[in-house]
Amino acid sequence: MPSGQPLDPGAAVSVRGLRKSFGRKDILHGLDFDIPTDSIVGLLGRNGAGKTTALSILSGQDPATAGAVSVLGRHPFEDPTTAARLCFARENQKYPESFKAAHVLKSAPWFFEHWDQGFAERLVRMFRLPVETKIQKLSRGQLSAVAIVVGLAARAPLTFFDEPYLGLDATARQLFYDVMLQDYLEHPRTIVMSTHLIDEAADLLEKVLVIDDGRILMDADADSARSAAFSLSGPAAAVGQVSAGWTAMNERRIGGLASVTLAGQPDAALTAAAAAHHLEIGPVGLQDLVAAIGSRSTDTLGASAPATDTAVDTSEEQR
Numbered sequence: 001m002p003s004g005q006p007l008d009p010g011a012a013v014s015v016r017g018l019r020k021s022f023g024r025k026d027i028l029h030g031l032d033f034d035i036p037t038d039s040i041v042g043l044l045g046r047n048g049a050g051k052t053t054a055l056s057i058l059s060g061q062d063p064a065t066a067g068a069v070s071v072l073g074r075h076p077f078e079d080p081t082t083a084a085r086l087c088f089a090r091e092n093q094k095y096p097e098s099f100k101a102a103h104v105l106k107s108a109p110w111f112f113e114h115w116d117q118g119f120a121e122r123l124v125r126m127f128r129l130p131v132e133t134k135i136q137k138l139s140r141g142q143l144s145a146v147a148i149v150v151g152l153a154a155r156a157p158l159t160f161f162d163e164p165y166l167g168l169d170a171t172a173r174q175l176f177y178d179v180m181l182q183d184y185l186e187h188p189r190t191i192v193m194s195t196h197l198i199d200e201a202a203d204l205l206e207k208v209l210v211i212d213d214g215r216i217l218m219d220a221d222a223d224s225a226r227s228a229a230f231s232l233s234g235p236a237a238a239v240g241q242v243s244a245g246w247t248a249m250n251e252r253r254i255g256g257l258a259s260v261t262l263a264g265q266p267d268a269a270l271t272a273a274a275a276a277h278h279l280e281i282g283p284v285g286l287q288d289l290v291a292a293i294g295s296r297s298t299d300t301l302g303a304s305a306p307a308t309d310t311a312v313d314t315s316e317e318q319r
């Protein structure tokens with residue numbers, strides 16, 4: 001999305017030119033994106049990409065250094081009206097020292113207008129959360145479970161989950177995805193989830209925002225993201241020949257074999273050439289696509305690209 005467009009008043013979240021610096025360190029370099037109302041959106045990116053920083057600003061906990069931010073139609077920073085309508089669920093949430101999960105559940109209805117106590121209690125049983133243990137004594141997975149219970153049972157119009165799976169085992173993570181989807185279908189609302197475990201969550205996401213080094217590298221609906229690239233594999237020489245002229249997002253080599261991720265979708269000429277050389281054409285999962293975009297941007301940054309926005313919009317590179 002080109003910078004300079006007005007904020008979208010119909011979106012749950014709309015930001016233009018969002019910048020954040022800590023001291024002299026620039027963390028977010030002018031983000032532009034919209035999050036549609038009543039959708040599940042993935043905020044994807046590598047460690048240190050700026051996801052938590054962005055979520056802290058959107059949830060009103062931190063001020064932006066520059067740029068325009070609209071959350072549920074208002075400027076969120078320290079705005080009680082916005083705060084009452086959103087929930088920022090994260091495992092490292094601070095609670096009073098003596099608090100147990102039971103206290104969290106008891107106080108939640110004061111903060112969340114749509115809080116569903118029966119649903120919260122069901123979630124507590126599902127995630128086997130020991131509600132009478134002090135929060136300070138809970139394991140990391142149990143802290144994530146507290147965040148999940150609050151994030152889901154709050155049924156806030158806008159929910160941010162910041163890596164909601166930390167410490168959770170695979171069964172609990174799947175349970176979270178299943179129950180979130182089911183509850184979202186019954187009670188549509190806007191959910192933004194930052195995650196590294198992209199393939200696990202991919203089926204839930206309607207839109208993906210890929211952020212790296214404080215820049216948006218991809219902003220696409222999940223279906224177009226899934227068809228943004230494909231892989232071509234086989235003997236390295238033939239792969240190189242057939243993929244000539246295509247945008248290679250990354251390449252892996254093992255011995256004489258190569259697999260490249262190419263932007264776009266295979267056309268008839270490439271399909272025919274691949275068949276003639278016995279090469280394999282395959283889909284690229286969202287996780288691999290994000291990794292390819294990330295490694296490409298790292299290459300670009302490593303080559304001392306100018307410090308201006310270097311957003312890679314893969315859709316523009318499709319042939």
Ligand SMILES: Nc1ncnc2c1ncn2[C@@H]1O[C@H](COP(=O)(O)OP(=O)(O)OP(=O)(O)O)[C@@H](O)[C@H]1O
Pocket residue numbers: 022025027045046047048049050051052053054
């Ligand atoms: N208060 C702060 N002061 C200085 N630098 C900060 C501060 N908070 C975050 N940063 C830096 O901002 C960058 C982005 O951090 P952020 O936590 O937003 O990344 P992230 O995408 O959430 O990463 P992860 O997936 O590892 O949690 C990092 O380089 C981090 O060190």
